[in-house]
Amino acid sequence: MSLVFAKWSPEYYTGNKKVDEEHQKLFEIVNKLHDAMKKGHGKDVLKNTLDELIKYTIQHFTDEEFFMLSKRYPRYQEHKKIHKDLTDKVKDLRAKFVSGDVNINIELLHFLNQWLAHHIKGEDFKLFKYLREQEALKKEEMALLVDE
Numbered sequence: 001m002s003l004v005f006a007k008w009s010p011e012y013y014t015g016n017k018k019v020d021e022e023h024q025k026l027f028e029i030v031n032k033l034h035d036a037m038k039k040g041h042g043k044d045v046l047k048n049t050l051d052e053l054i055k056y057t058i059q060h061f062t063d064e065e066f067f068m069l070s071k072r073y074p075r076y077q078e079h080k081k082i083h084k085d086l087t088d089k090v091k092d093l094r095a096k097f098v099s100g101d102v103n104i105n106i107e108l109l110h111f112l113n114q115w116l117a118h119h120i121k122g123e124d125f126k127l128f129k130y131l132r133e134q135e136a137l138k139k140e141e142m143a144l145l146v147d148e
Helices: 017-038 043-070 076-099 106-147
Strands: none
Touching: 017 043, 017 106, 043 076, 043 106, 076 106
8 A cells, every 4th residue: 555645635726627637637646756765666667667657747847837938927937937947956966866975765755745845836827826816817808899
């Protein structure tokens, strides 16, 4: 039985089905990495799981950035930089792990879990709040046109 380390909860819902599904998958991969570590799996299994996390994170960020561009999100560059910084940090941790300079430990997993939760409830919520506000403005504008 797997111990849930990074727990997905309804408080992380953005309202965008694709983004929410991708976030849930990221939580699953962090839990998979935690399980492999707790079960004492070897370096190859941990490396492969870390690689899966990096690959999926990059795909998720690419999807999210495309979405932001398509909606003309004004904080796109700032949000993209945050994505790049995390990707660079995780790639650096992976390189250190592969070279033997760092171990996959609870501290690293805690960082990943906290970053994921913080990013969703911070940056991603700002994005979807902005989009909801834009949609409300469009509805108000349409209502004004109908009333005229």
